[in-house]
Amino acid sequence: MTERESRVSPGRDKKTPLYLHEERGPLGDGAETAVLVGVGLAGDSVRSVERSLDELAELARTAGARVVGRFRQRRTRIEGSTYIGKGKVQALAAALAESDARLVLFDNNLAPAQGRNLEKALRTKVIDRSELILHIFAIHARTETAKLQVELAQLEYTLPRLRRLWDHLSRLGGGIGTRGPGETQLEVDRRRVRERIDFLKKSLKKLAASRDVQRKGRRACATAALVGYTNAGKSTLLNLLSGANVKAEDELFSTLDTTSRVVELGRDYPVVLSDTVGFIRKLPHALVASFRATLAEVVEADLLVHVVDASNEDAEGQILTVHEVLEELGASDKPTVLVLNKIDRVRDPLVVNHLTRRFGPAVVASARTGRGADEIRAEIREALVAMRREVALDIPAAESAEVARVYREGEVIERRFEGDRVLLRVRLPIPSLERCRRKGFVAASSR
Ligand SMILES: Nc1nc2c(ncn2[C@@H]2O[C@H](COP(=O)(O)OP(=O)(O)OP(=O)(O)O)[C@@H](O)[C@H]2O)c(=O)[nH]1
Ligand SMILES: [Mg+2]
Known part of the structure; x- marks a missing residue:
């Protein structure tokens, strides 16, 4: 490695192998060593690129990876196929070959084809910033909702990148089938992923509905x-x-x-x-x-x-x-x-x-x-x-002092009498509203 990373402390106890996605398996051999790559484009100061890389190193640390080097490049525009320039790809490949780094963490977000081309050229797994953040979300998700939300985000991210997964598999299998059966299987996989995405969206909608009920309370x-x-x-x-x-x-x-x-x-x-x-x-x-x-x-x-x-x-x-x-x-x-x-x-x-x-x-x-x-x-x-909230109140007519107080503190929009009760629609300051709630004056429709 040409540049040694000194600021980032080596991996922590809680080391979790980096998983891109459950089906894809771990991204390294457990002890994750990573090289960071950051590209400064027109308008990015040297300092902002460095800060962003510091943050990427923090993300890597949170994910359980140890950073062993940093690469930076300034470009006026992105190289379409590999994001960084050809020369830089070669330099990076050479440095990787000599190091024990298993992972390249890209600070910039890569298009699906760029990720694929870089992995081929570098012969190392390449993960961009989004993917790393998704990974951290996946290991930190605890509740059912959080887990479903993370899985949904991961699948949305993976869908346009399924071909890259297939490249990995075909390489593992000794370079079998790039088209033909592989292509058909890719279609099957895409459909499965889409079905799962639909399922997750529906499940989340159901959970959101029950949370709405709780919130209304x-x-x-x-x-x-x-x-x-x-x-x-x-x-x-x-x-x-x-x-x-x-x-x-x-x-x-x-x-x-x-x-x-x-x-x-x-x-x-x-x-x-x-x-x-x-x-x-x-x-x-x-x-x-x-x-x-x-x-x-x-x-x-x-x-x-x-x-x-x-x-x-x-x-x-x-x-x-x-x-x-x-x-x-x-x-x-x-x-x-x-x-x-x-x-x-x-x-x-x-x-x-x-x-x-x-x-x-x-x-x-x-x-x-x-x-x-x-x-x-x-x-x-x-x-x-300073805030007002619109609410329906239902106050016994006998409590005239309370009704008068509501008039004093709030802004009455509508008043009706129903038997021995006064029904008001009113914009009330929140403390007054709290008081009415405690006294049981908030109508069922507003509860
Ligand atoms: N010195 C100092 N440390 C603080 C202060 N407030 C929080 N921290 C520390 O900052 C770290 C992050 O605090 P959290 O409360 O987890 O931050 P958060 O905004 O909830 O972070 P996320 O949930 O990860 O987005 C912890 O190590 C805290 O102990 C502070 O006022 N002073
Ligand atoms: Mg927090």
Whole structure:
């Protein structure tokens, strides 16, 4: 290897062989050694390519691989057949032949044919960034929904690449059949994969429907969702604010499932706070699409709490990535509380200035030391106070003081009398709504 990787620590105890996809088998011999390849295109600074490679190394570490080298190339445009130029392919092949690397991890996402051509030329397995992220999702998925979502994303990714799998198999079998029976089998496989995709989509729809029912049960309570770049400290913050015990680890994508906890914002003022999957640069689209069920919490929340790792030197780029993903989800207009987390690790006082100048007011916090917790609660509360929710109320006419209070606090849209009851359709601030819920005034149709 021409370049030694020193910053990335060798594999961890929890080493899991890299599986692309169950049927494809492990990608190496257990002790995964990998070479990283990053291409800077026009508009990418040297620094941004390096940062992205650092992140790829982190992803590799999370997946249980040990990085033994890095290759970089600058190009004005992508080489159609192999992404990197011919010369670079040769140099890489020569370096690989001399090393014990079993895996090439590409930071850029490859078209199916590019992956195939590179594997042929390098005689080494090639995995791109999307595939690596999918792999990590697969090993971290715990709940049924997360597992189905990951499998769906993997199959969507694999479908246009099935031919590559067949190339592998035919090589294993001593170069038998590139066309003929192979081609027919490929068609059969494509059909099977499509059938499985349909099945997974249907199963996820069913699960989403039952979750909707559960969510309706807590509609009277305000909801907030933690969003942010992966490893920003979302789960740690949920634990701090709610006293929960959600898994929080120094690895990427440690959370894949949604956990919701009640957080008290003050006397009788609860909010349901949800922790969910983190975002990353170049997040595979198939993943965003198939994680819609999990991300429904984000889309439907009254408020977002955007957690930023302020100690990361690319905090700004990470914030922009989160904005992009929120946009893709249609959740970018929601009121948001910005939290600059991990402040205990920030040495440069100008960082906070810079970030707030660019992105607006923020709470400076440390989920580890507890700094900023009260301020975050206060900010969430303030943002929710300004919000109204439309609801149907059913109040005994005898409780005229309560009816008067609803008129005072909310905005009544419609009023009807039914026997000895007053039926109101009203836009209420969330604390008032909470009160009505406790008193049993929320009509069945709004519950
Ligand atoms: N120094 C410091 N470390 C923190 C702070 N908040 C979180 N961490 C650490 O950062 C790592 C990631 O924290 P998590 O809470 O798992 O982050 P996350 O955003 O939930 O990450 P994913 O679920 O993987 O997307 C853990 O090792 C935490 O202990 C903080 O304020 N200061
Ligand atoms: Mg987490």
